Ligand code: NAP
């Protein structure tokens with residue numbers, strides 16, 4: 001019998017890569033998808049897997065829908081990736097962010113506790129929880145200090161996962177993932193905003209790139225590598241929490257330089273600093289230590305920032321040339 005997996009956030013960047021990974025391993029993949037008025041399956045089409053998924057309708061804010069998805073999918077593994085994931089929007093939608101990214105996790109854990117206690121659970125925690133960093137290199141023991149409504153909501157999601165593991169013995173793990181990007185990244189996130197703009201400028205379709213704080217530093221990896229870490233966490237005998245990161249941090253400015261240089265352009269000729277993109281409170285720098293993931297899971301990042309940005313520029317070039 002093949003294993004069954006349930007993914008929330010299937011239509012997002014990580015959901016699409018994870019679904020492909022699990023399908024390639026022979027899983028039956030169920031995706032809980034919230035009702036939207038527009039088509040949200042473009043990533044699944046890009047990976048050629050749109051027809052291979054069992055779709056279940058449901059929103060993480062709706063506890064009954066999550067329960068129904070668990071009862072129908074009878075999952076061996078439940079990956080909770082669904083979220084309002086854009087930090088910038090979390091100041092405009094703080095309550096939605098709290099309900100989906102915070103309470104939504106409890107809906108998943110409760111559904112398992114009541115209807116399927118053997119199901120293994122993965123929670124998509126985040127380096128945003130470190131926020132105003134309390135140590136130069138962040139690992140599983142670094143205290144948290146979130147700086148956005150998103151970070152605060154995710155911190156609740158993280159601790160409720162730990163709590164259900166400790167209270168009810170659920171196999172519930174939390175992956176504290178640092179920023180990860182790909183050609184399937186949403187256009188609002190800074191890497192994809194930059195690669196898309198660089199290509200449009202190269203093709204004469206755009207004149208400038210407007211950004212906020214380009215001195216911010218992030219530890220950027222490739223989403224394709226990071227979904228393997230999620231899967232590995234659920235293959236362990238014991239549930240636990242793991243930092244997943246590259247151990248290298250780069251400024252937004254340098255990431256821009258890399259993207260534009262791939263197209264023989266100088267980013268300084270096109271960059272406009274726009275206060276509209278500054279955040280009410282900023283996470284200035286993130287840098288992760290994934291030593292535990294390497295030791296216990298045997299996981300290591302495979303993709304450098306340079307090859308990641310090259311991959312994203314090439315994909316945007318293909319897409320935009322066809323428009
Ligand atoms: P993403 O591309 O923004 O995808 C988010 C997914 O969540 C989408 O499928 C979205 O559905 C779904 N969703 C949003 N609201 C929902 C709701 N109310 N009910 C059910 N589903 C809902 O995010 P991602 O980059 O793949 O990230 C996946 C997860 O990892 C998120 O939880 C994120 O917070 C977390 N994370 C991401 C990173 C990163 O750098 N990428 C790092 C650490 C943690 P629609 O397509 O219908 O909008």
Ligand code: GDD
Nearest residue numbers: 085087126127128178179188189190191211212213216277
């Ligand atoms: N999006 C965006 N747009 N960010 C900008 C811009 C801009 O125009 N200009 C500067 N930045 C800076 C942001 O202020 C931030 O410091 C950095 O670029 C990265 O922003 P994002 O790409 O939006 O990602 P994020 O770090 O806020 O959040 C992502 O990573 C988290 C993990 O640390 C998201 O994927 C979260 O869901 C994830 O949890």
